[in-house]
Amino acid sequence: MAIVNLQNVTYKYPLTHTPVLSNINLEVKEGEFVAVIGPNGAGKSTLCYTLAGFVPHFFKGELEGKVEVAGVDLKSTPLNEWVRNVGLAFQNPFNQISGAKYTVFEEIAFGLENQGVPRDEMNRRVDQALTMTGIRDLADRSPYSLSGGQQQRVALTSILVMQPKILVLDEPTSQMDPIGTREVFGVIRQMAERGMTVIMAEHKVEWIAEFADRVVALKDGKILLQGVPADVLTSHLLAENGFGTSRYTSAAREALKFNLWPKHLHLPTTLQEAVDGFNLTSAPSPKERGE
Amino acid sequence: MRERLSFYVKRESFLHHLNPLTKLTLAFGLVFAAFLSPWYWTPSFFVLFAIIPLSFIGKVQREYFGAALRLILPAAGFLFLMQSFFQPIGVKVIFKFWFLDITQESLMFAFTNASRIFVMVSSFTLFLLTTHPSELMSDLTRRGLPSQFAYVIISTIQIIPQMQAKAQTIIAAQRSRGLDTQGSFFNRIGALVPLVGPLVFGSLVEVEERAIAIEARGFTSTSIKTSLREIPDTRFDKMFRWFLILLVIAVIAARIWLS
Known part of the structure; x- marks a missing residue:
């Protein structure tokens, strides 16, 4: 049974005529990690906002088709109920800090306060969430004194503490430096390992290749391609349509022209796959080594 | 900071x-x-x-x-x-x-x-x-002050320094393009115009994102809110x-x- 179910979803922002999403059909199973890739303007953010309920409830506009999460229909559910099932984190970590709280601990408790969770349970859940995402040492700091990577981890923790059924991430590392990116993906890896249902729009394909179960390639509001990362991320269609590809894939594709990549092997998407493949072609055989 | x-x-x-x-x-x-x-x-x-x-x-x-x-x-x-x-x-x-x-x-x-x-x-x-401002607001919210009102006050206190920092960045950016912000009174007043635009429009975008962020965390939830801080009375x-x-x-x- 799919926990997320999109059928023929078409959406236009108010006062516009071209749909940002057209005829999207997407099913996501419980515990699945789906990555959404696509060039800028492909509709990734809009898809995230749709899953999180902000399209159409916040942005208005025209939504056609059916959006269902955990068996609940989007159009007939008010936003404040919908957000109980779907957690959303997005690009700019700074704007995700509520501004109403003075410490990270209080910031993370903000969502629970809004839901009316009793104080004892609130303390326990915030504590657990801080441990899970590894930011316990930040608990007493002001959210505004943190680095971008730390703020984004606080934002993720603030959502996780509310125990949503699915988590929607809209390019959570696009404004991070390499250290921040690694910190944030560390948290995301944790969630993937815990079997959380995650839908993540992301440009950084090297990371996607590591934990996505499925990749959905979006182009001009339509699904161009979807499947397991090894197939989608190495597809020629992506390169032809202006998608970013993993540098490991690009390197192997070039190497293939000079017979430096074993023909029988799949093109690599991760560093490990690339290392293994290049080892097969370049490592001297025992005979060559004179043994 | x-x-x-x-x-x-x-x-x-x-x-x-x-x-x-x-x-x-x-x-x-x-x-x-x-x-x-x-x-x-x-x-x-x-x-x-x-x-x-x-x-x-x-x-x-x-x-x-x-x-x-x-x-x-x-x-x-x-x-x-x-x-x-x-x-x-x-x-x-x-x-x-x-x-x-x-x-x-x-x-x-x-x-x-x-x-x-x-x-x-x-x-x-x-x-x-x-x-502590958030203690005051939690207590007043518990006594019936609308939480939106409390939010506006607390977040304004916190966001003012961030706005100042942003204004500084915009001034630096405009000056690097040759805007004269020094000199006579009228010169300085004139220099405010290219500052106000980016600051105001930038802030409007931020307000929208912040609204999404707090909405995603159930700010408009109809449940009765609780408070992390226990404020003795x-x-x-x-x-x-x-x-x-x-x-x-x-x-x-x-x-x-x-x-």
């Missing part, structure tokens, strides 16, 4: 542990009593026997005296001088300077007013020094608040009686 965004000084004291509403009532109570009292000595009495002792009880005497000497006293002193010179009341001239007459009445009037202002600024300074707090209200009523009664 500065971590401290409010006047609050974290200490362990009796005043810090009072309920925020009690402290707010205390501040307003002193102000009302000082302004409505029919006797000229009431504000000074409050300074000596309420405000100064309270600053010691709250263990914020250093911060309070710092503010009082540098800010409150000069302002009250200025008010005193202006009013004693320019208040055209009274006949008993005790001092003459050029065309200015200082009468006993104008002196009394100026003294009362200046000491009232002193009490007002002092009591709110003490209140802010010993009350003891019997002493309640009695003290009633006492302050009665004090103000008594002062009003005295004023009516004596007039």
Whole structure:
């Protein structure tokens, strides 16, 4: 049974005529990690906002088709109920800090306060969430004194503490430096390992290749391609349509022209796959080594 | 970036542990009593026997005296001088300077007013020094203040320094493109135009994102909100608040009686 179910979803922002999403059909199973890739303007953010309920409830506009999460229909559910099932984190970590709280601990408790969770349970859940995402040492700091990577981890923790059924991430590392990116993906890896249902729009394909179960390639509001990362991320269609590809894939594709990549092997998407493949072609055989 | 965004000084004291509403009532109570009292000595009495002792009880005497000497006293002193010179009341001239007459009445009037202002600024300074803004807001929200209202106040306090930083970045960006922000008054006013646009529109975008972020965390949820902070409201707090209200009523009664 799919926990997320999109059928023929078409959406236009108010006062516009071209749909940002057209005829999207997407099913996501419980515990699945789906990555959404696509060039800028492909509709990734809009898809995230749709899953999180902000399209159409916040942005208005025209939504056609059916959006269902955990068996609940989007159009007939008010936003404040919908957000109980779907957690959303997005690009700019700074704007995700509520501004109403003075410490990270209080910031993370903000969502629970809004839901009316009793104080004892609130303390326990915030504590657990801080441990899970590894930011316990930040608990007493002001959210505004943190680095971008730390703020984004606080934002993720603030959502996780509310125990949503699915988590929607809209390019959570696009404004991070390499250290921040690694910190944030560390948290995301944790969630993937815990079997959380995650839908993540992301440009950084090297990371996607590591934990996505499925990749959905979006182009001009339509699904161009979807499947397991090894197939989608190495597809020629992506390169032809202006998608970013993993540098490991690009390197192997070039190497293939000079017979430096074993023909029988799949093109690599991760560093490990690339290392293994290049080892097969370049490592001297025992005979060559004179043994 | 500065971590401290409010006047609050974290200490362990009796005043810090009072309920925020009690402290707010205390501040307003002193102000009302000082302004409505029919006797000229009431504000000074409050300074000596309420405000100064309270600053010691709250263990914020250093911060309070710092503010009082540098800010409150000069302002009250200025008010005193202006009013004693320019208040055209009274006949008993005790001092003459050029065309200015200082009468006993104008002196009394100026003294009362200046000491009232002193009490007002002092009591709110003490209140802010010993009350954490989010504690105040949690307590007032629990008592029925709309949470949207509390949110606007708290987030504004926190966001002002961020806005200043952003304005600095925009000024630097515009100057690097040749905008002249120095020189004459009109030059400077003119330079504000290319600053305001990006700042305002940028902020509008931010407001939308922040709205999404807090909405995603159930801000408009219909459940009754709870609070992480436990804010005690003891019997002493309640009695003290009633006492302050009665004090103000008594002062009003005295004023009516004596007039």
